[in-house]
Amino acid sequence: MSIRIKLIISYLIMIVLPIGLMVLFLHMLFHLFVGNLEEMKEYYTIEDNFIDELLTEDLFIYTSLEKQIKENPDLFRDPSFFTGYQALLDKRQATLIVTDDNDLIYSSQPVANDSLSNLTSSRYNQGFLRTDEGTWLYTSTDFYYSDNIDGAYFLLLDIKPIDSFVRIIVPTLVGTFLLAFLIANGILTYIMSKHIIQPLHKLKDAADKIKEGELQSPIELTRQDEIGELSDALEQMRLKLLDSVEKQAKYEWNRKELVNNISHDLKTPITSIKGYVEGILDGIANDREKLEKYCHTIYTKADHMDQLIDELLLFSKLDLNSVSFHFEKTNILTFVQSLIEEIRLDVEQTTIEVQIENKLSSHAYVLADHDKLGRAFRNILTNSLKYLDKQQKKMIITLDNYHESILITVEDNGQGIKETDLPRIFERFYRGDTARNSANGGSGIGLAIVKQIIEAHGGTINVKSTYGEGTAFYITLNSIEKSVKEDDEDFNY
Incomplete structure (x- = not known):
C-alpha cells in the first residue's frame, strides 16, 4: 500500500473517528439523560399526567399563596395554615419557608439556619441554593404583613438528581470522550510513525553509512510502497558503489602490477641494449661480424620495446573506447590464410607444423576491421x-559453421594453462605463471586486447586447456548474413 493511500486513510480516520466518538458520546448522554429522567420522575413522583398535575397542583400552591398575600397576609404567621400544603410539597420534594422580618417562622422541611442567609427575597426572585445538605432551585416572593412588617416566602425545589447529572455525569462523559479521542489519535500517530518515520530514519542511517564509505551492510527494508522503492534504489546504489569501489581497487592493483611488469619488461631490454652499446663503445665488437651481431641484438630489443609500448597504447585506447573500427566485408578463409602465411615466415626455420582445416564454403564472409x-x-x-614445448610442435586452425556464426578454433599441443589460471587469462594485466611469462616476455594484456577486439566485432572468445597437453581458443564471429542478436546463446565447447 502506498504512503499516499495510507495518509488518505489516516486523514479519513481522523475525521470519522471524532464524529463516531461524538455520536457515541451523544448516544450515551441521551441514555444517561433518559435514565436520569426516570430517576427524577421517580424522585419527584411524576406520573404520566405530569403536565396536568403541574398546572393544577403546583400552580395551585403558588396561586393560593399569592391570593392569601393579597387577602390576609397574617395567615402566613400561623403554621397550621400550611398543613393543607404539606402533602403536595412532600410529593414534589419541595420545601416552603416563610419569614417574618427575616426571621424563620415556618419551614415544611428542616433547613439549616446558615442556609437561610443565602436566600435573597424580592418580588418573584429566582436562584440556586447549594449547601452541604443538597442543592435547591428556589423562587421567592416578598410581601408586608398587616402591621407593615417585611415578610417573604420561599418555594425550594430539591434538584439533587439534576445537579448530580450536571456535575458528575456530564464531565465524566466529556473526559471519557477526550481520553478516547487522544488515545485514538495517539495510536494513529504511533502507527504512522512506525510505518513512515522509523523507516525513513533507517534509510537516513543507511545513507550516512554509504556517505562514510561503509558499503558492506545491505539495506534490508522490504516494503511495497514509496519507501520500499527508495530503499531498493539506495540498495542498488550501494551495490553499484560497492562494485565500483571493488573494481577501482582491482584496477589499482592491476595498475601496480602493470607498472611492476612493464618496469621489468622494459628494464631487461634496456639493460641489454646498454650492455651491447657499451661493448661497441669499448671496442669489444672489434670486427664486422661482432658489430653486426651487437647491432642486430640492439635492434631486436628495441623492436620488442616498441611492440610493448604499442600494445599498451592500443589497450589504453580500447579501454577508453577511443579506437575507431572500420568494418568491411571480408572473406574469412582468405583472411586467415594470409595470417598463416605471415606466421609461416617466422616458423619455417623451426619444426612447427601449422595446418588449416576448412569446413566452410568459399563464400563465408564477416564484417571485420582487417587491422584490428x-x-x-x-x-x-x-x-x-611461445609455449609449444613438445618435440613435434603442432598448431591447427579450424574454420567451421556454428549455428549462424563462423567458428574459428586455434589449437596447439603446447604446455597448456593451469586450471587455476584458466578463468582469468583474459583479465587485463593478469599474468598467471610468472616464471613462464618472465621467460617468454609479455605484459599480460595481449589476451585482454584480443577479447576486446573480438567483442567489438560482435563475437565471443573462449578457451579450453589441459596443462601439459595443449590449449584451444574458440572464436565465433557473426556471419555477414546474420543480424546481431542480444540474446544469442553462449558458445559451449
Whole structure:
C-alpha cells in the first residue's frame, strides 16, 4: 500500500473517528439523560399526567399563596395554615419557608439556619441554593404583613438528581470522550510513525553509512510502497558503489602490477641494449661480424620495446573506447590464410607444423576491421607459438559453421594453462605463471586486447586447456548474413 493511500486513510480516520466518538458520546448522554429522567420522575413522583398535575397542583400552591398575600397576609404567621400544603410539597420534594422580618417562622422541611442567609427575597426572585445538605432551585416572593412588617416566602425545589447529572455525569462523559479521542489519535500517530518515520530514519542511517564509505551492510527494508522503492534504489546504489569501489581497487592493483611488469619488461631490454652499446663503445665488437651481431641484438630489443609500448597504447585506447573500427566485408578463409602465411615466415626455420582445416564454403564472409582483427589473431597465434614445448610442435586452425556464426578454433599441443589460471587469462594485466611469462616476455594484456577486439566485432572468445597437453581458443564471429542478436546463446565447447 502506498504512503499516499495510507495518509488518505489516516486523514479519513481522523475525521470519522471524532464524529463516531461524538455520536457515541451523544448516544450515551441521551441514555444517561433518559435514565436520569426516570430517576427524577421517580424522585419527584411524576406520573404520566405530569403536565396536568403541574398546572393544577403546583400552580395551585403558588396561586393560593399569592391570593392569601393579597387577602390576609397574617395567615402566613400561623403554621397550621400550611398543613393543607404539606402533602403536595412532600410529593414534589419541595420545601416552603416563610419569614417574618427575616426571621424563620415556618419551614415544611428542616433547613439549616446558615442556609437561610443565602436566600435573597424580592418580588418573584429566582436562584440556586447549594449547601452541604443538597442543592435547591428556589423562587421567592416578598410581601408586608398587616402591621407593615417585611415578610417573604420561599418555594425550594430539591434538584439533587439534576445537579448530580450536571456535575458528575456530564464531565465524566466529556473526559471519557477526550481520553478516547487522544488515545485514538495517539495510536494513529504511533502507527504512522512506525510505518513512515522509523523507516525513513533507517534509510537516513543507511545513507550516512554509504556517505562514510561503509558499503558492506545491505539495506534490508522490504516494503511495497514509496519507501520500499527508495530503499531498493539506495540498495542498488550501494551495490553499484560497492562494485565500483571493488573494481577501482582491482584496477589499482592491476595498475601496480602493470607498472611492476612493464618496469621489468622494459628494464631487461634496456639493460641489454646498454650492455651491447657499451661493448661497441669499448671496442669489444672489434670486427664486422661482432658489430653486426651487437647491432642486430640492439635492434631486436628495441623492436620488442616498441611492440610493448604499442600494445599498451592500443589497450589504453580500447579501454577508453577511443579506437575507431572500420568494418568491411571480408572473406574469412582468405583472411586467415594470409595470417598463416605471415606466421609461416617466422616458423619455417623451426619444426612447427601449422595446418588449416576448412569446413566452410568459399563464400563465408564477416564484417571485420582487417587491422584490428588481424592484431587479435596474431596475438593468439604468437601466444600459442611461445609455449609449444613438445618435440613435434603442432598448431591447427579450424574454420567451421556454428549455428549462424563462423567458428574459428586455434589449437596447439603446447604446455597448456593451469586450471587455476584458466578463468582469468583474459583479465587485463593478469599474468598467471610468472616464471613462464618472465621467460617468454609479455605484459599480460595481449589476451585482454584480443577479447576486446573480438567483442567489438560482435563475437565471443573462449578457451579450453589441459596443462601439459595443449590449449584451444574458440572464436565465433557473426556471419555477414546474420543480424546481431542480444540474446544469442553462449558458445559451449
